[in-house]
Amino acid sequence: MTERSREVLGSLFAEADEKTVDRLLEEVDQSDYSLDDWAEALEVFEAWLVEQRVDSRPLSNMMGYVHCCTLTNAPGISLPSLKVIVSQALTTFGFEVVSESQL
Secondary structure (H helix, E strand, O other): OOHHHHHHHHHHHHHOOHHHHHHHHHHHHHOOOOHHHHHHHHHHHHHHHHHOOOOOOOHHHHHHHHHHHHOOOOOOOOOOOHHHHHHHHHHHHOOOOOOHHHO
């Protein structure tokens, strides 16, 4: 894990409650990717949010987005880089969080 990935995870975890952190660890365990892969993907996500000038860091929604990206793998092929998948998805589809007040 890169130093920057550690910083990003630390920052996101500092703002998250214990339940969200536990959920992230469960998501990692259930995916084909390691915690390092998820950390790098969240680092890419963080950079994209900064580039888009988005101030909020909705970790739960970010985790859901990364989780969906983990499901794009075809069985039987080598595992593509999760951070590349997330980067391409953000570039192609973007990311919009609908808050409860908007529902």
